[in-house]
Amino acid sequence: MEGLSPKERMKIPRQHIPEQDPEVRKTNFKEVNLGYTEEMAILEAQRCIMCKNPLCIAGCPVAVKIPDFIKMITEGKFREAAAILKEDNALPAVCGRVCPQEDQCEKVCVVGKKIKPVAIGHLERFASDWERENIGIQIPTIKDKSGKKVALVGGGPAALSCAGDLIQMGHDVTVFEALHDIGGVLVYGIPEFRLPKTIVKAEVEGLEQSGVKFEKNYVIGLMETVDELLERFDAIFIGVGAGLPYFLNVPGEHLNGVYSANEFLTRVNLMKAYDFPRYDTPMFDVKGRNVVVFGGGNTAMDAVRTSLRLGAKRGIIAYRRTEAEMPARIEEIQHAKEEGVEFMLLVAPLELIGDEEGWLKSVKLQKMELGEPDASGRRRPVPIEGAIEILPVDVAVVAIGNGSNPIISQTTPDLKVNKWGNIIVDKDTMKTNKRGVFAGGDIVTGGATVILAMGAGRTAAKAIDEYLRDPDSWDRPKAQQEELAETTK
Amino acid sequence: MNKIIEAKFIAPEIKLLKIIAPKIAEKRKPGQFVIVRVHDGGERIPLTIADSDIDLGTITIIVQGVGKSTKHLNMLNAGDYVQDVVGPLGKPSHIEYFGTAVSIGGGVGTAIAYPTAKALKDAGNYVISIIGGRSKEYVILEDEMRKVSDEVYPTTDDGSYGYHGFVTGKLLELIDAGTKIDFILAIGPIPMMSAVANLTKKYNIKTVVSLNPIMVDGTGMCGGCRAIVNDKTVFVCVDGPEFDAHQVNFDILTKRNRMYLLQEQHSLESFMCNYDKMFFSELKEQKEKV
Numbered sequence A: 001m002e003g004l005s006p007k008e009r010m011k012i013p014r015q016h017i018p019e020q021d022p023e024v025r026k027t028n029f030k031e032v033n034l035g036y037t038e039e040m041a042i043l044e045a046q047r048c049i050m051c052k053n054p055l056c057i058a059g060c061p062v063a064v065k066i067p068d069f070i071k072m073i074t075e076g077k078f079r080e081a082a083a084i085l086k087e088d089n090a091l092p093a094v095c096g097r098v099c100p101q102e103d104q105c106e107k108v109c110v111v112g113k114k115i116k117p118v119a120i121g122h123l124e125r126f127a128s129d130w131e132r133e134n135i136g137i138q139i140p141t142i143k144d145k146s147g148k149k150v151a152l153v154g155g156g157p158a159a160l161s162c163a164g165d166l167i168q169m170g171h172d173v174t175v176f177e178a179l180h181d182i183g184g185v186l187v188y189g190i191p192e193f194r195l196p197k198t199i200v201k202a203e204v205e206g207l208e209q210s211g212v213k214f215e216k217n218y219v220i221g222l223m224e225t226v227d228e229l230l231e232r233f234d235a236i237f238i239g240v241g242a243g244l245p246y247f248l249n250v251p252g253e254h255l256n257g258v259y260s261a262n263e264f265l266t267r268v269n270l271m272k273a274y275d276f277p278r279y280d281t282p283m284f285d286v287k288g289r290n291v292v293v294f295g296g297g298n299t300a301m302d303a304v305r306t307s308l309r310l311g312a313k314r315g316i317i318a319y320r321r322t323e324a325e326m327p328a329r330i331e332e333i334q335h336a337k338e339e340g341v342e343f344m345l346l347v348a349p350l351e352l353i354g355d356e357e358g359w360l361k362s363v364k365l366q367k368m369e370l371g372e373p374d375a376s377g378r379r380r381p382v383p384i385e386g387a388i389e390i391l392p393v394d395v396a397v398v399a400i401g402n403g404s405n406p407i408i409s410q411t412t413p414d415l416k417v418n419k420w421g422n423i424i425v426d427k428d429t430m431k432t433n434k435r436g437v438f439a440g441g442d443i444v445t446g447g448a449t450v451i452l453a454m455g456a457g458r459t460a461a462k463a464i465d466e467y468l469r470d471p472d473s474w475d476r477p478k479a480q481q482e483e484l485a486e487t488t489k
Numbered sequence B: 001m002n003k004i005i006e007a008k009f010i011a012p013e014i015k016l017l018k019i020i021a022p023k024i025a026e027k028r029k030p031g032q033f034v035i036v037r038v039h040d041g042g043e044r045i046p047l048t049i050a051d052s053d054i055d056l057g058t059i060t061i062i063v064q065g066v067g068k069s070t071k072h073l074n075m076l077n078a079g080d081y082v083q084d085v086v087g088p089l090g091k092p093s094h095i096e097y098f099g100t101a102v103s104i105g106g107g108v109g110t111a112i113a114y115p116t117a118k119a120l121k122d123a124g125n126y127v128i129s130i131i132g133g134r135s136k137e138y139v140i141l142e143d144e145m146r147k148v149s150d151e152v153y154p155t156t157d158d159g160s161y162g163y164h165g166f167v168t169g170k171l172l173e174l175i176d177a178g179t180k181i182d183f184i185l186a187i188g189p190i191p192m193m194s195a196v197a198n199l200t201k202k203y204n205i206k207t208v209v210s211l212n213p214i215m216v217d218g219t220g221m222c223g224g225c226r227a228i229v230n231d232k233t234v235f236v237c238v239d240g241p242e243f244d245a246h247q248v249n250f251d252i253l254t255k256r257n258r259m260y261l262l263q264e265q266h267s268l269e270s271f272m273c274n275y276d277k278m279f280f281s282e283l284k285e286q287k288e289k290v
Helices: A038-045 A066-074 A078-088 A092-098 A120-134 A157-168 A197-210 A226-232 A261-269 A298-309 A330-338 A407-411 A450-469 A478-488 B022-027 B068-073 B109-122 B142-148 B167-176 B190-202 B250-257 B261-289
Strands: A149-153 A172-176 A213-215 A235-238 A243-245 A258-260 A290-294 A314-319 A342-345 A347-354 A360-373 A379-392 A395-398 A402-404 A437-439 B002-011 B014-020 B033-037 B045-053 B058-064 B084-089 B100-106 B126-133 B151-156 B183-187 B207-210 B226-229 B232-235 B242-244
Touching: A038 A066, A038 A120, A066 A078, A066 A120, A078 A092, A078 A120, A092 A120, A092 A197, A092 A450, A149 A157, A149 A226, A157 A172, A157 A197, A157 A235, A157 A450, A197 A213, A226 A235, A235 A450, A243 A261, A258 A261, A261 A298, A261 A395, A290 A298, A290 A379, A298 A314, A298 A330, A298 A395, A314 A347, A347 A379, A360 A395, A437 A450, B002 B058, B022 B045, B022 B058, B022 B084, B033 B058, B045 B068, B045 B084, B045 B109, B058 B068, B068 B261, B100 B109, B100 B167, B100 B190, B109 B126, B109 B142, B109 B183, B109 B207, B126 B142, B126 B167, B142 B151, B151 B167, B167 B190, B183 B190, B190 B207, B190 B250, B226 B242, B226 B250
Parallel strands: A149 A172, A149 A235, A172 A213, A235 A437, A258 A395, A290 A314, A290 A395, A314 A342, B100 B126, B100 B183, B126 B151, B183 B207
Antiparallel strands: A243 A402, A347 A360, A360 A379, B002 B014, B014 B058, B033 B045, B033 B084, B045 B058, B207 B242, B226 B232
């Protein structure tokens, strides 16, 4: 390995991750990607040229020390590779699966400037899977107990990442989750075939073994307010996610057969309705039926691919722009196509049409064309006059995003939110206007990605640690803080 | 896991359950609900909190066994556990001094109307309660209602007890007799709430109903409980469950509640069938022992 020159490394082709055959996988909920073998991982790791000034670390929202862990893989030191990942990422096996690496670390990979970038995501997945499967998830080193207590509101990626850092910093950490399972969108939203629930469970158990406490079925705001929490905790992090689905705002959205993506996916993932009646929660039986999903993001792909696995005859994505504008990861779009998902582009729903008993029968679509570029520079879709199509469907899933959940803001009136209900924070520290209260993830940014929420969780953890060790720092202006840091150096 | 400390049938298929949930008991306000899962793998069942006891740390729910999950819940007894309970969810009832307030409960709806009737009484209202049932045995919580009401009128569809007819018949009788009514709370089956709404709209009496749509998470995340109120989409779990009766689209609510009728029947049949098998195998075992 040491002997390989950068040139030789660049000759190694990017290792393709083995996948389940599309014809087989579209009939099961097992994971699509199968993961590297040890040999493949080492070969792929050797493609990394170990840049003196690596750009990939800055490309990662949680700043994983990418070249370091990859180097360990090249040496066959998988345990050490996993440990390095864990220093910066509380959920590496999750991130190795669902992060949009092509827009982050792999986008800026120096190798990628000439040939295909190093498959950082696949390697991250490999190292953390190897650890879990061979030696069990290892507990990171934990600093001396600080005696300070932190409450994290919400059990999704933002809070879990924040919890992972805070526990290592020596604080006492409790996560409050409204649902009966920990993981937020990782358990109710992202399907089994993309992120097996056993993996989420294992990473959550890892945090639990590190000392993080979890309170499930605990709705902050209703069971206990943020103000009440402040009486028994030294700091609070709010990471409750977006969690209030948007609908289309067209006639007929109340019809039976119309779902938000959240509901459709929650019934299948969290409540396991695909195994009804062994599990009690039912859902619309899509076997042999037509399913249309409105939206072009990862959630839309998750929903449409789930419908095929439930036996739908046709699974259709209806999107108002073109494929180039779809926010979904390229890999997800590719996988969807391989599985037989149909793409209807440049269409917008006008109406959902039902029968007298209130069941969805068809959707009326307006065909669009690309017009002049808008403020963002993207060509805006405009309706083609008179071009209307009726698409017969039995189920319509709306996957066009989420507004902000109102429970925290309604029960914490002095917490500052913007006009969309998103909590306002200082983006360097995730501090809210309320002393001791920090926030991050989708409740701050609106619907985004798992890894961006995790990045916010990390930023908050750093600021929370600073606040807990020096509460006066809350009021100190940033410039003064930096000055202070300089002098103590 | 939450322990059941008391369980008794108070009417055919209607069971009162006291469950240990101290934090919810302390926090809950009239009109709010909990979500119960009977077992791991169970449905999330929304149930209004009928009462609570802070000292004992218990909440009371009153459950009508209709589908698989509620029938399963009603098979549990004191000493048994449910998988989990989460709450209190939803907005509390809006309580103020109106003057004369009529609380109307139809069937198991009386259990939902009870805590709000109590709160209305505590707020100084003159409370008249109309509690309906198919026949005498289905009229529930009469004693409790008497304690928090100035007047109580039981009604039965078959005339076996109290006023012979529907709750709306009794309500109309009160209106015709010149009773000045300032506020009405009506909770029960959708046809009943819809009938009350139609009647009181004519007389322009402020009326509130509590809606019972199909829910999953109960915190606004899934939108499955959406209803149409004042021609707008609302999420009953976070915007309700109580709404102005004159603005609710009951037709859509009825249709949406039928969404899983087939699956629910299927689930119930297979459950009862397995239950019978279980029951008979236990019986056989006992016989064999003898």
